[in-house]
Amino acid sequence: MSVNGAYFLLFLLISAVFYYAAPKKIRWFVLLCASVTFYLLNGIKAGLYLLATALFTYLASLLLGKKPSVADGEDPASVKKRDKRRKRAILAPALIINFSVLGVLKYGGFFVTTVNTLIGRTAIPLPSFILPLGISFYIFQTSAYLIDTAKGKYPPEKNPLKYLLFVCWFPQMVQGPINRFDLLSGQLYAGSPLDWENIRTGLLRMIFGILKKAAVADALAPFVADVYSNYQSRSGGVILLGAALYCLQLYCDFSGGIDLLCGASQLFGIKMSENFRQPYFSTSLADFWRRWHISLGEWMKDYLFYPIALSKRFAKITKFAKKHMSPGSAKRVTPCIATFIVFLAVGIWQGPGWQNIAYGIWNGTLMSLGLIWAPVGARIRKRLNGRTAAVPLLIWGIIRTNVIVVIGRYFSNSSSLTQAFTMLGRTFSFAPSGDPKYTLAAYFDTFMTVRLAVACGLLIFISALKEKGIDPIESFCRKKWYVQFAVLSVCLVIIVIGIYANSNYVPISYVYENV
């Protein structure tokens, strides 16, 4: 079931009616039924994978949450040590198995292709696995749950059905966000009272999400797809425009989907983790990654970056660096290497293919260089603080960051590394068009340009409000009824025109739906 279609709205309506009609105590069960139905409608086989993960991590978490037995007179320190060893013996294989499922299903084909290419013949037949909806998201979510349970951050959920709801809560299944158990479970199990403010906010957010997706992302998709498919005959300028507009398409696609699904979740009084904070206003690459796909960034920070950077092995690296480098540089070695590893993981997370690994290397290298450059940058900012040059520096920061992000998208949206480099080569050599019949007007007629301009204008206005710390929905609700009516009418007209005025319109799957 596509979350963009009318069926999804009907599904939401029926689920909400049942939810609020049910006694408070069993409302969580209505959510479970809705979530299981939603997932099974997307495929029975995929549902079995999800169920297996939920069952496996549920049992593992019960073992991890077991209190240690204490022998008479045993020293508490030795009990703690023994329990730590026991938990590690459960957690490590549990995580390996959990991620192996993701690894095999998502990267099995890529691995086999690489091995066959290296050998020079088809030694291993190419496997054809189904990729269950949202597998990356629920594997990351359940792994975080296991680690937190092992640490004793919270006790494991004893009720298997309640745990299953945490794993398969339907608004998070399409493209995240990666929710944390301690933030989500309480809301899921409590049974929210009917609150019109939640319904209004949820619906407005859903409309904004659909606007982003249908009027911007899907409108740009045909042009972007053409550039990335026919890059060999497109001019350098058109390729650059394609990569830049892909950034806008991806943002409106991903954040639009998140808006739609966070809005849907709020209809049930459940607030999920936020995933975006105006990323294209970032003044540095580090700032960008704090604003883009926040739930993945937080996951990487808590469960990969810190454990690597604070490991004993890395402490040895720091000691070695201190012996051979200046103190200022030595203390940056460990964070630099850990950052590089994290971004390599982010690249691999994007999907199989060397172009994604290159995307990770591109970001990891620049983030590490940024860390080395940080003291110099801080000195410059301190000197310029309060002076007129601070504003141009801010603008320069935003432009520079966006250029870096656009270059990164040459890799992440290509189907091969060769393609990414060819596209970059054509851009920077100002290659002329190889197709004399090609014209931008075929994709951007006046009607389309005006529609895009209005939608983007609205998007920038709302983003600017958020950047100033103003809640656009709250501010919208305080306006007179006729202003609200006018704004909603414009949004709906753009959405309807976006979908129906284009006879070739085909709702496009979310970019991160199959990640």
Next chain:
Amino acid sequence: MEKILEILEGCCPGVDFETETALIDNGILESLDIVMIVGELSDEFGIEITVDDLTAENFNSAEAIFNLVNKLKEEE
């Protein structure tokens, strides 16, 4: 405390560590800063700061960091 302030200012110049009490909550210290600070503290005081110690309460102010270091020193 003086040594801790020296380490903090060495890792993140420009931050007013003497008065700031929401270093984490206000996003003043980022993960990269924290790793650098942890590395320096571990080295200077011979303590082991683990991932479990990386909470906002332990890193929101210089005083909180001072208390964490003292607690870990006692445990050593």
